[in-house]
Amino acid sequence: MKNKYQILILGHGEMGRAMEYLLQQRHTLTVWQRRSQPGSLAVELESIAGQQDIIIFCLPANPHFELATRLRPRLRPDTFCVSIAKGLDDEGRTAARALTQALGPEAPIAVLYGPMISEEIRAGRPAFAQAGAARAEIFARLRDVFAGTSLYLEHSADTEGISWSAVLKNVYAILFGVADELGLGDNMRGYLATAAMHELERIVTGLGGSAGAAHGLAGLGDLITTATSKGSHHHELGRRLVRGQTGALEGEGVHTLKMVRAHRLFGSRHHALFDLIGQLLDKPAATRERMKNFLEQLE
Incomplete structure (x- = not known):
């Protein structure tokens, strides 16, 4: 009709x-x-x-x-x-x-x-x-x-939960691009997916979303797509950080991270990956060194 x-x-x-x-x-x-x-x-x-x-x-x-x-x-x-x-x-x-x-x-x-x-x-x-x-x-x-x-x-x-899941997953997707540009491999991608979901769930529930919201299409489903798609803007941002191409580091994920800090929406220091992404965007030239330090701290 x-x-x-x-x-x-x-x-x-x-x-x-x-x-x-x-x-x-x-x-x-x-x-x-x-x-x-x-x-x-x-x-x-x-x-x-x-x-x-x-x-x-x-x-x-x-x-x-x-x-x-x-x-x-x-x-x-x-x-x-x-x-x-x-x-x-x-x-x-x-x-x-x-x-x-x-x-x-x-x-x-x-x-x-x-x-x-x-x-x-x-x-x-x-x-x-x-x-x-x-x-x-x-x-x-x-x-x-x-x-x-x-x-x-x-x-x-759960409009609140899926909204925060969709918004925050863009931040985490940047880190997948960093890892791929550094050639850290598929095992690293698997680790990032698991660790990112643990953090995302804690943050989303802390912001008022229901338990499990981060594991639906708005969170996990879109994270996988955004973090692995060849045409993903946020994945490409991560690659640019490693290459030192810092002239156009903008997008929803970058703006989200800035707003989280500016409005103190939650304490990013309690979430290691989220905090790491902030550090990389603050000092792109230190991306390789900070990723190396992060992996060493996992031992």
Whole structure:
């Protein structure tokens, strides 16, 4: 059935294009960009917001609160907002927290996190995500939205837990790139996966997530994808650290680590791998030496 829902996609980066690919055959889509591209028609956000059934935030976490605040007076009560942002904003908030604070605690919001590489989605390959939604009816609507697509959803009521899992796994993925560039081998990768999951679980539960949240698609599933994919930005960041290419060390993982420190969200010194990644980003020139010292301390 075509044109089942009116859907507004905010942002047209990699994941915005992936969402458009998945949904364009069955729904009526409108795409809004913060900066209009030459030759494209400008879309006035407030004027179209009230017409939408679903709004998908395909943007970094930082503009979520501001955009949701702008949208709130125009939204219908049954319009729900979905985010796929796997980072923190400058206030140290996850996308779910930013949307909740902007729209109110009763607003229908959800997050989609898991192994969802944009290029693979647009090539028709399967992708997988946990849909974090407090209420079952929100998940039912999301499942209907993506029915018949190559994105397979499972429900989690633990929006907090899967949000932190998705955000923090980007930090750990950097270390896999470091290890691969140093030629430390598959055994090292196995160790990092195990140690990273132990840390991730402790951190996520300490931040309010449920036990086991880190082991789902948003955590372990996406960590494996991000830490091993040839096209992974965060894996490549780790490689650049070893090569001394420090001119473009940016991304969701790097920003997340900065926000954890700036807002003292948890004590990174109690988590050896997380602390190590921070040390490497602080002094990239010492990456080889610090990795050597880290391994020696394991003896």
